[in-house]
Amino acid sequence: MKSYRVQTLIECIVRNYNNRKVVIWGKCDSSDMISKALYEQHGIVTEYFIDSNTNLLNGTTVRSVMEIDRKSNDIYVVIPLRYHKSIIERLTAFGYKEVNDYAYSSHKPISITKDKMDDYSYSDIFGNKIVGDISNCKVIFRGYNSTITIGNSTNIQENVEIYIDDDVNVSIGNNLTIFKNTKWNFLPDSLVTLGDNCIFEQDGELTCGRNAEITIGSNILFGCRYWIVASIQSRIKIGNDCLFSRDVMIRTNDGHSIFDINTKKNINSALKEQYKKSVIISDHVWVGAKCTCLYNTKIHSGSIVGAHSLVKREFPNNCIIAGSPAKIIRRDIAWSKENNRDNMDIVNEKYIHYTLEVN
Structure with a gap:
């Protein structure tokens, strides 16, 4: 949890707990941080923690959430977690009132549509900002101090949602097009940059994880059902003038942990190694379907990536790769977006090169 979030929560607790017993909802790193700060700064001792995960309960320091039922006169509850409507509903059923009887570190998600903006601008008390035309998009802020900037001539269809957490910075160029049924998700401290003339077709998902970065250049097309995931602390970088056909997946993690039985060490997703994970696709690359x-x-x-290929290493310029795993099947090629052309004059000269070997 960020230091400013900790301090804001601490100040709310001190103002409202009125010498009641302090109970923290959720046994995790954030709750330990709040408990420590309360004691060190104000001498307030955490009575115990509560959690809905029965595997964490020990009956003393970590107890069932039922422990606080109908005890708002004696207990002040602190929730240092992501916002969950179910927690609010449970507290209300237990007789607790917001602020007076509990402090939540996360605010209720704020859903912003174009009609709620003032002349292509929005800002709120939580430090979130939108600058530009979001068209038919819905932007949902789930945190603090995030900014999304969008250029001119935006064309966004219905049922497009962008979820934004804490300290996110999103910069999008001109002429953005997003087709229907799209979900983008930007986690805390993520950085996302899109150039001009980017087109994302329908039913796609894009996620930028905590402390991750996604950079996409100009004149880009992603076909339908794309899936782009930059996991925690990793990076995806795509150059200019690229084509991605339908059902393309780009991701910087495996999704699950793999361990060496002998050493018991994580061999594919150790957190300290995440910053090394990246996908880099240079200018004028054509990636085929699936x-x-x-x-x-x-x-x-x-270069060109043939349909149904699996890529997980470096490949040189101006070649065709295909297969699972992918391998080079032809060198010294150039390609054009236009179909059925008889000569290479249509290809921009800056993309015509003999294939060079890579280290």
């Missing part, structure tokens, strides 16, 4: 690009992928400019 391809998967995993971490360690690096594709140099002017």
Whole structure:
């Protein structure tokens, strides 16, 4: 939990607990941090923790949530967790009133549509901002101090949702097009940059994890049902003038942990190694239908990835790669977005090069 979130919560507790016993909802790193800060700054001792996870309960320091039922006269509850409507409903049923009887570190998600903005601008008391035309998009702020900036001539269809957590910075260029049924999710401290003339077709998902970064250049097309995931502390970088066909997956993690039985160590997703995980796709790369690009992928400019390929290493410029795992099947090629052309004059000269070897 960020220091400013801790201090804001501490101040709310001190103002409202009125010498009642302090109970913290959720046994996790954030709750331990709040408990320690309360004692060190104000001498307030945490009576106990409560949790809905029965595996954590020990009957003394961690108890069932039922322990606080109908005890608002004696107990002040602190919730240092992501906002959950079910927690609010449970507290209300137990007879607790917001602020007077409990402090929640997260605010209720704020859903912003174009009609709630003032001349292409929005800001709130939590430090969140929108600058630009969000068209038919719905932006949902779930945290604090985040900014999304969008350029001119936006075309966003219905049922497009962008979820934004704490300290997120999103910068989008001009002429953005997003088709219907799209969900983008930006976790705390993520950084997302999109260039001009980007098109994202329908039914796609894009997620930028905590402390992760996604950079996408200009003149980009993603076909329908794309799935882009930059996991915690990792990076995805896509150059200019690229084409991605339908059902393309780009991700910087495996989704689950794998361990070496002998050493008992994580061999695929240790947190300290995450910053090394990246997918880099250079300018003018064409990725075919149903391809998967995993971490360690690096594709140099002017290349083509054949349909249904699995990519997880570096490949040179101006070549065709295909297969699972992908391998080079042809070198010294150039390609154009236009179909049925008889000569190479249509190809921009800056993308015509002989294939060079990579280390």
